[in-house]
Amino acid sequence: MKYLRKIFILCTLLIFSAEITTFASTKIENNNMASNIKNININDNIINNASPDADEVVEVFNYNDNKIYLTEYDINLMAQVVYAESKGEPYEGKVAVASVILNRVLSPGFPNSIEEVVFQPNAFSCVIDGKISVTPTQECYDAVYDAIRGNDPTNEALFFYNPETATCSWMTNIEKTQSTSIGRHLFFNTK
Structure with missing residues (x-):
């Protein structure tokens, strides 16, 4: 039972880490899109x-x-x-x-x-x-x-x-x- 609990906690941490990584990369992409909108290239x-x-x-x-x-x-x-x-x-x-x-x-x-x-x-x-x-x-x-x-x-x-x-x-x-x-x-x- 002890090992099952540790495995459950480990799996939960892995899933949580994956969600944070996905969230962080989405946030970086959104910030890059906002930066691209801020700097508009017009005739060089x-x-x-x-x-x-x-x-x-x-x-x-x-x-x-x-x-x-x-x-x-x-x-x-x-x-x-x-x-x-x-x-x-x-x-x-x-x-x-x-x-x-x-x-x-x-x-x-x-x-x-x-x-x-x-x-x-x-x-x-x-x-x-x-x-x-x-x-x-x-x-x-x-x-x-x-x-x-x-x-x-x-x-x-x-x-x-x-x-x-x-x-x-x-x-x-x-x-x-x-x-x-x-x-x-x-x-x-x-x-």
């Missing part, structure tokens, strides 16, 4: 939206077959920037600010995630002065979603500033292309 450029889990993707921005997979965090972060950078601007100006963020993620000259673009050093005055910690209005979220749907009133601009209040000499002195004025902001690209 990797666009990484820093999504911690594929289940968190809530929106996809699609432009010329380039896709950015957006999480709730990305959308909230964009809405905060829109609020802080374009408070008092017309709705089109809010959409334009959101569009600049998306345009930068797609541009090879900028980081390849929403978070990295927003927190890139000296990129947005609201991050520099700490005014990004705001609660966006519904209008800001609407503007972000309009930009995600492809509404870009900036003509693919990568930069913007308010010429009346700008303290950055780079913005005022750089040669600009494709300039578009919306509200008090000037949206543009550089040569």
Whole structure:
């Protein structure tokens, strides 16, 4: 009877070990799939939206077959920037600010995630002065979603500033292309 009990315990341990091994390999496969979704290869450029889990993707921005997979965090972060950078601007100006963020993620000259673009050093005055910690209005979220749907009133601009209040000499002195004025902001690209 003693030996039967030991054999039973041994068999139970073997079965349990096999289940743990199967579970672990399934978990590794799922993590690898999530990593593959996070890093999308588009025309030999990797666009990484820093999504911690594929289940968190809530929106996809699609432009010329380039896709950015957006999480709730990305959308909230964009809405905060829109609020802080374009408070008092017309709705089109809010959409334009959101569009600049998306345009930068797609541009090879900028980081390849929403978070990295927003927190890139000296990129947005609201991050520099700490005014990004705001609660966006519904209008800001609407503007972000309009930009995600492809509404870009900036003509693919990568930069913007308010010429009346700008303290950055780079913005005022750089040669600009494709300039578009919306509200008090000037949206543009550089040569």
